[in-house]
Amino acid sequence: MAIRWKPYLRDESHPIDADRLQPVEQAWGVRLPDAYKQLVCCYQGMAPEPCVFDVDGAEDVFNDLLTITPIEGRESYSVMRVHEVLAPHLPPGIFPFGRTPGGEYLCFDFRDAPDSPRVVLVTSDLSIYPVANSFQEFLEGLHDG
Template sequence: MNDIKWRRPHPPVIMEDIKDFENLVGFKFPEDYVNCALLYHGASVIPYRVEVKGSEKVFANLLSFSQVSVDSIIKIYDNCKERLKNGIIPFGIDPSGNFFCFDYRRDMEKPSIIFLNNEINVIASDYSVDELKRINLEEVQENAIEFVCNSFTELLSMLH
């Protein structure tokens, strides 16, 4: 995090707010993320580009723990939870409304980081009964997910 500049962070959040959200979603955030979010939640970051499988993504900002923020982690989780696979928790956003998320599906203690493309992220109710018979919904849903890296610290080190 040495070369990173955090711009316009929201007023510091208290640990209790982070714990409340963790209790809501049922997952404990990694310590490196918590330490960053305590100071910089809601902030944009420079540099902001991340290379993912030969494609450049933009890490616009960390989601905020402020309930009045447009990018409130609480509001976003509430609005998107039916479209989130169990174990996927958003923490950052790009300019197009796609999310950088923690992925707890393989490891409850050390979640990996994924990029969730909301433009192609689907659920069963997006399809008719006939369409559901012709597709593999699980496979279609996985196509909206791209592995980024193994940790929040690693994500920050990838910013360029």
């Protein structure tokens, strides 16, 4: 099923150049998945449709793609800001890319596969649940509720 991206943080898309991702990769010491880089450059701050994903025998919702370039007054949606808040409480190698409506975070987990991170859900109590073996698998698994 094709994913459509709809406005969430802004009224329209706010594309960025791929070189805006280099400072994020350098700060985190990782190479982000190409599929993610292509999406976030076009759809940062937007919401996917379909948006439901399976996790731990239940369903949750991918609410929005965090931003690479912070939006004034909405810095809490920035990947760098979210990482700054989460990092002291999580094992090294986990980096956020999306949010759920309940304030949980979809993250890349580079701990076991530095070249091909898994996708995990970090809950509000900082538990970590596996979601998909890759970003591409995660996207392919999105469905209607």
